[in-house]
Amino acid sequence: MMKNNPKNKIYPAALTIAGSDSGGGAGIQADLRTFNAFGVYGCTAITAVTSQNPKRVTRIDALPAEGVVSQIDTVLEAVVIRHAKSGMLFSAEIVSAVADAVKRHRIPLVVDPVMVSTSGSVLLENSAIEALKRELLPLAEWITPNIPEAELLLGRKLRSGRDYFAAARECHERWGAAILLKSGHAPAGKFADDVVCREGQLYRLRSRRLPEHGCSHGTGCTLSAALTAALALEMPWKNALCEAKAFVLGSMEEFVEIGKGVTAMYPPVEDRIDQVRLERVSPER
Numbered sequence: 001m002m003k004n005n006p007k008n009k010i011y012p013a014a015l016t017i018a019g020s021d022s023g024g025g026a027g028i029q030a031d032l033r034t035f036n037a038f039g040v041y042g043c044t045a046i047t048a049v050t051s052q053n054p055k056r057v058t059r060i061d062a063l064p065a066e067g068v069v070s071q072i073d074t075v076l077e078a079v080v081i082r083h084a085k086s087g088m089l090f091s092a093e094i095v096s097a098v099a100d101a102v103k104r105h106r107i108p109l110v111v112d113p114v115m116v117s118t119s120g121s122v123l124l125e126n127s128a129i130e131a132l133k134r135e136l137l138p139l140a141e142w143i144t145p146n147i148p149e150a151e152l153l154l155g156r157k158l159r160s161g162r163d164y165f166a167a168a169r170e171c172h173e174r175w176g177a178a179i180l181l182k183s184g185h186a187p188a189g190k191f192a193d194d195v196v197c198r199e200g201q202l203y204r205l206r207s208r209r210l211p212e213h214g215c216s217h218g219t220g221c222t223l224s225a226a227l228t229a230a231l232a233l234e235m236p237w238k239n240a241l242c243e244a245k246a247f248v249l250g251s252m253e254e255f256v257e258i259g260k261g262v263t264a265m266y267p268p269v270e271d272r273i274d275q276v277r278l279e280r281v282s283p284e285r
Contacts (some may be wrong), residue, residue, distance in 0.1 A: 013041040013079050014232040015107070016225065017072065017098055018087030018114070019060075019123065020046050023053035025264050026117070026218035027087060031225040034247070037267035038229035043079055045071035047098075048090045050123075054217040054262055057121035062090045065097035072101045082232040085110040085224050088123045092131040099135040108231070111140040111177070112224035113149050129153075133175075140177040141231075144224045150181055164195045165202055165281065172197040180205070180227065180241065182220055192249075196241065202281040205241055207249050207272075215255040215263040222265060223248045238278055246272040 014035050021027035028044050035042035047068050051059035075081065084107045089095045102109055113132060115124040124132070129152060137143060137153075147158055150167045158167050168181045178198035192210075196203040226247040230240035250268025258264045 010080050011041050012039070012082050012232045012234075013043060014228050015043045015045065015072070015075060015079075015081045015084040016087065016228070017045040017047060017068070017084060017089070018112075018221070019048040019050050019090065021218070022049075022051055023217075024258075025054045026221045030218040030221040030265075031085065031087070031228075033267060034222050034225035035229050035232075037247070038226065038233065038243075040229040040232050041079075043075045043081065045075065045098075047088055047094050050088075052117070052121075054215075054258075054264060057117050057123075060090065060121075060123070062094065065091070065093040068094055069097045069101050072098070072105070076105050076107075081105075081107060082234070083108045083110065083228050085112060085228040086136065087112045087221055087224070088114040089128065089132070089136075090123065091125050092128040095128050095131040095136055099131075099139060102136070102139050109140050110142040110144060110224050110228045110231070111136060112144045112220060113137070113153065114220070115149050115152055137175040137177065140175065142180060142224075142227060143171060143175060143177045144180045144182060144220070144227065145171070146182040146220055161193075165197075168195040168197040169202060172200070178237070180223075182223060194245065196278070198237065204279045204281050205245055205276070206279060207245055207276045210249070210252055215252060215265050218265055219248055219252065222251060242273060242276045242278055245276045249275060 016031035019027045021029050032042040045068055048062040151158055168179045171179045181195040183194045192207050194205040196205050223244055226244035230243045250272045251265040254268040255263045256266045
């Protein structure tokens with residue numbers, strides 16, 4: 001993992017616009033933990049406060065859209081934000097307000113279209129999905145859906161590897177952003193293959209797949225935050241993807257036990273960049 005270059009006069013900073021996870025496994029908490037591990041200063045705009053743990057969500061209290069925008073505007077008054085990411089936005093009003101702020105401030109943005117929690121709780125109202133597609137996704141530099149999120153964005157089921165590649169290309173063509181389609185919901189196999197589409201070219205982002213050990217909570221947030229941090233460090237995009245994937249692999253493998261039978265991802269000590277590769281895929285795939 002690349003750390004901050006001390007020669008930089010201004011320490012690299014990133015902004016996460018997302019919900020708070022009281023259990024610490026996902027959302028703002030996972031994003032800040034990831035930014036810190038990469039040597040990036042983390043700022044926040046909290047969209048909602050959730051009462052949750054790694055097993056369930058019991059309550060969601062969304063903030064007013066004006067309050068979310070106020071956080072973004074106030075941070076950017078003083079802090080040089082190199083890159084931002086959005087996660088849980090919850091309502092159409094918040095989506096629209098965030099889109100307006102991103103346009104006004106011209107923030108390079110990774111959109112993680114968080115819609116449903118690992119435990120199955122709805123984190124994005126149905127009315128907000130169209131606002132997300134219409135207003136925010138066209139502003140993104142990267143979009144990082146998982147398979148169920150891609151299905152909701154495209155309005156169809158994805159059942160095979162061929163479907164995943166086609167979906168990544170369609171999202172890329174529809175919204176103009178680079179796409180990282182996360183494979184965590186794909187059928188188990190030897191490899192964990194995410195699909196990337198950038199500048200019309202398809203890639204496979206590959207690592208080995210870990211045995212299930214119950215600490216998948218927050219993997220999507222962590223991957224998008226790691227990508228955001230790597231981009232804030234001005235890594236070339238291919239390096240940024242591999243560093244982000246390696247970080248998640250290590251975080252899952254070096255999990256910690258935080259309760260009886262409850263485990264959580266944690267920033268790894270060992271670097272696993274040599275266990276990740278980005279492969280170009282032929283259009284016929």
